Amino acid sequence: MQHQTDFLVIGSGIAGLTYALKVADQGRVTVITKASSDETNTKYAQGGVAAVTYSPDSIGKHIEDTLSAGDGLCDREVVHLVITEGVERVRELIDWGAEFDRDESGRFDLAREGGHSEARVLHYKDKTGAEMERALLQRVADHPNIVIHTHLFAIDLITQHHLGQEVRRGMPGLQCFGAYVLNLSTRRVETWRSRTTLVCTGGSGQMYSVTTNPLIATGDGVAMVYRAKGTVADMEFMQFHPTGLYQPGRTPCFLISEAVRGAGAVLRNLAGEDFMPNYHPMGSLAPRDIVARAIDSEMKKSGDEHVYLDATSLGSSVFDEHFPTIRSQCMAAGIDPVNDLIPVAPAAHYQCGGIQVDVHGRTGIINLYAAGECARTGLHGANRLASNSLLEALVFANRAAMHVLNLPADGFGSVEIPDWDAEGTVEPPEQILISQTRRELQSLMSVYVGIVRSDLRLKRADERLKLLHLETEALYKRSPVSPALCELRNMINVAYLVIHAAMDRHQNRGLHYNIDRV
Numbered sequence: 001m002q003h004q005t006d007f008l009v010i011g012s013g014i015a016g017l018t019y020a021l022k023v024a025d026q027g028r029v030t031v032i033t034k035a036s037s038d039e040t041n042t043k044y045a046q047g048g049v050a051a052v053t054y055s056p057d058s059i060g061k062h063i064e065d066t067l068s069a070g071d072g073l074c075d076r077e078v079v080h081l082v083i084t085e086g087v088e089r090v091r092e093l094i095d096w097g098a099e100f101d102r103d104e105s106g107r108f109d110l111a112r113e114g115g116h117s118e119a120r121v122l123h124y125k126d127k128t129g130a131e132m133e134r135a136l137l138q139r140v141a142d143h144p145n146i147v148i149h150t151h152l153f154a155i156d157l158i159t160q161h162h163l164g165q166e167v168r169r170g171m172p173g174l175q176c177f178g179a180y181v182l183n184l185s186t187r188r189v190e191t192w193r194s195r196t197t198l199v200c201t202g203g204s205g206q207m208y209s210v211t212t213n214p215l216i217a218t219g220d221g222v223a224m225v226y227r228a229k230g231t232v233a234d235m236e237f238m239q240f241h242p243t244g245l246y247q248p249g250r251t252p253c254f255l256i257s258e259a260v261r262g263a264g265a266v267l268r269n270l271a272g273e274d275f276m277p278n279y280h281p282m283g284s285l286a287p288r289d290i291v292a293r294a295i296d297s298e299m300k301k302s303g304d305e306h307v308y309l310d311a312t313s314l315g316s317s318v319f320d321e322h323f324p325t326i327r328s329q330c331m332a333a334g335i336d337p338v339n340d341l342i343p344v345a346p347a348a349h350y351q352c353g354g355i356q357v358d359v360h361g362r363t364g365i366i367n368l369y370a371a372g373e374c375a376r377t378g379l380h381g382a383n384r385l386a387s388n389s390l391l392e393a394l395v396f397a398n399r400a401a402m403h404v405l406n407l408p409a410d411g412f413g414s415v416e417i418p419d420w421d422a423e424g425t426v427e428p429p430e431q432i433l434i435s436q437t438r439r440e441l442q443s444l445m446s447v448y449v450g451i452v453r454s455d456l457r458l459k460r461a462d463e464r465l466k467l468l469h470l471e472t473e474a475l476y477k478r479s480p481v482s483p484a485l486c487e488l489r490n491m492i493n494v495a496y497l498v499i500h501a502a503m504d505r506h507q508n509r510g511l512h513y514n515i516d517r518v
Contacts, residue, residue, distance in 0.1 A: 001190045001420065004031035007404070008178055008194035010154045010221065011039035014129075014288045015200035015372030015393040017136035021096075022401030024145040027409075030179060030192065031146065031208035031310045034153040034483070035216050038133050040346035041202035041373055042390070044214060045129025047323070048100075048121040049394075050387040051090040052083070053108055057118040059083055061321040066153060066388060069115040069287045070381025071510035073234075078359060078378040089394035098135035100124050101322070105414035110264040111322075113386035114242075116359060119262070121387045126257050126323045132390065152221065153483050157197065157228045158417055159365065176368035187481050189420035192338070196404050199225060199355065199363075200372040200397070204494045205252075206487075208348035209439075212241055212255040218487040221374035225355045226493055229362045233376045234353030236501035237492070237511040238452050239384055242267075242291040244347030246306035247333060253347040254329050256309060258386050261285055263318060268341065269298045275307075275484060289383040289511045292346045296451045301343070302440040350389065352380040352511065353482065353501065361400030369394040369404065382510025383458040434475070434484050437468055438491070443460040444468075445495055455516045458503050465495055 006027030009016045021027045033039070035258040052062050062083045067074050094100070100122040112119040124131035140146050158177040177194040201221030226232050243261070244253035261267075263512025266284045269275050278295040280286035286294075295307050311319075316338045319327040323337075330337045355370040355379055357363055363370055372393045379392050448461035469492050475491055508517045 002193065002417070003030070003190065004193045005331060006195050008032070008192055008197045008198065010179060010197065011040070011200035011202060011372065012148060013042035013200060013202060013372055013393070014132055014136065015397040016198065017140050018394055018397035019198050019200070019371065019401050020140060021136070021143065022147050022256065022398060023404055024138070024143050026072070026405055027145065027195075029146045031140075031148040032152040032154060032192070032193070033148065034184070036144075036150055037137060037148050039123075039132075039214060040133060041213060041217060042129045042133050042393075044212065044252075044255070045132075045390060046126045046255055047113055047259050047387050048123030048128040049088050049090060049123050049132070049390040050113075050116065050385070051391060052120055053087075053110065053122070057120050061117055062120060065115055065117050066280060066379070066385045067381075069383050069385035071289075071383055072381065073188055073509055074381035081359065082130045082377075082379050083391055085395050085398070088392040089391070089398055093135065093394065094098070096139050098124075098132050100128075111259040112285070113258040114261065114282070114285045114291060115217065117387045119137025119261075121259065123259065126259070126325045128187055129390065131360055139433045152190075153182040153184055153486060154179045154224065155182050155317065155486055156200075157224050157365075157368065158179050158191070158193070159228050161228070162418060163415065173366055174364070175366040176228070177415065177417055182481060182483060182486065184483060189481065191417055191419055193351055193417055195409070196367045196369065196407070198361075198400060199368065199370040199374060199394075201374050203351040203373040204491065205348040205351070207442060207491050207498070208450070208497050209442040210244065210253050210255050210345070211251070211348040212244055213348065214252055218491050219351075220487070220490045221370065222351075222354055222497070223490035223493035225303045225363060225370070226363070226497060228365060230368070231273075231356040232354065232497055234501065235351070235497040236505050237352035237380070237382050237506060238348060238498060239350040239352055239511050240292040240346040241349035242288060242295055242346050243344040245329065245333065246343035247492060248305075255349070256342060256344055257348070258288075258308065260311055260314070260323060260326065263312050263322065265309050267291070267295065267344075268308045270302060270304050270312050287383055288386065292451050293513060295344075295346055306343040306345040308501045309344045310341050311337045311459075312341070316336070350384055352376075352382070352384050357396070359399065360403035361396045363402065369400040371400055380412055382512065418420055431484065434482070434488055437472060438488050440487070441468055441491055441495060445498070447494070449499055451513065453502055453512070453514045455514065458499055461499050465492065465499060468492055469496070
């Protein structure tokens with residue numbers, strides 16, 4: 001079955017919905033998502049969005065904090081434009097109906113998070129992402145040109161590789177014509193053709209055994225662009241959130257927002273010592289890469305599986321007003337953070353690298369754009385500054401939309417797109433094997449490609465991944481209609497990119513730390 005749309009958006013998080021609203025007056029917008037419309041990485045963002053609002057904060061301070069966190073690998077032009085343009089994008093989001101907490105005088109109640117020199121994080125309780133997603137979905141629902149299709153899983157981008165040799169020969173460069181999409185209801189692969197395509201599929205945290213990412217975060221966009229011969233960069237920089245609630249076996253891991261530390265909580269080892277001043281002058285509010293490595297070091301020295309977050313100084317009113325979700329989740333685990341120390345351990349959280357894009361969100365493939373966590377813009381460098389990700393998504397969704405709207409509206413051309421060839425494929429009989437391979441991959445990445453790495457660990461990871469890759473590709477050739485198998489294939493592709501980027505990085509920077517480079 002073939003479909004046509006003017007603008008195809010793969011992913012329904014903050015980047016995809018913002019972009020859809022920006023281009024919708026100029027044509028039909030189709031947003032596809034493999035789960036429900038609100039099941040996105042955006043939804044799980046607790047802390048908030050960083051933006052300069054009041055003195056003594058300034059654009060210059062926010063820029064310097066971002067550059068410092070990025071450990072010298074940020075693109076300065078991108079940092080400047082995101083921090084500068086982000087102020088207006090946040091105002092626009094508020095105009096669209098998003099709410100942020102305010103104090104009694106009506107001023108924004110700003111939080112401070114790790115790596116920030118000032119309080120500048122706008123938030124809505126401890127579920128800011130969910131509030132932003134709500135506001136955007138409501139506005140999208142009111143626009144007649146936008147349609148969201150749920151339970152559609154993009155398998156691959158359509159490029160010249162899918163066309164005949166004669167057709168390919170006359171084309172000026174690698175182009176995207178849309179995507180092949182698995183309809184999870186019919187189990188049929190549909191052809192979605194579009195003038196332009198935006199990939200905004202979120203992160204890849206499900207590669208790891210312990211992650212704050214939802215089950216859908218399987219690196220689909222990065223893997224699709226990689227297979228389409230697009231450029232992917234900086235994949236070695238996988239950010240681990242320092243304070244995931246320690247609950248062995250729970251997936252995803254519940255995140256204890258950095259804003260709790262910003263409000264005064266401190267990290268302690270199991271001996272009760274405030275250990276972070278031994279690692280960084282900012283203590284428990286040091287940048288995330290430093291805090292995560294410090295916790296990892298304390299756990300290895302003591303043999304413990306977690307440390308503690310001591311938030312008992314905050315009091316009941318602070319939790320009830322600012323962190324009600326966190327308190328509720330802790331209480332469900334038998335912990336009252338008002339009186340008890342919270343057991344925490346690092347968890348895979350954010351992908352700082354991804355699909356290489358320019359300042360307009362363009363990939364190296366004509367008519368293909370990317371935004372959000374799956375995109376590598378140059379903002380984060382070697383380590384993302386807390387709460388800069390939602391800001392980046394807003395800015396680059398807007399920039400991509402402005403660029404797309406200036407393209408000539410030349411229709412769909414005369415190129416014939418072949419339907420997906422599913423002849424001879426069957427539903428895979430080896431569901432247990434697929435699940436087991438996914439667990440093997442998660443264990444491999446957690447043990448060998450985690451917070452601290454070594455040459456030997458990376459070599460072992462690479463060798464073991466090759467076996468998983470061969471086995472999975474053999475299954476895929478028989479059974480591409482399985483969403484579980486497609487996700488596994490994508491995670492293996494992304495794991496390969498992370499491992500090889502880590503092997504190629506010959507100095508320790510930010511989130512990449514190799515003990516053989518010390």
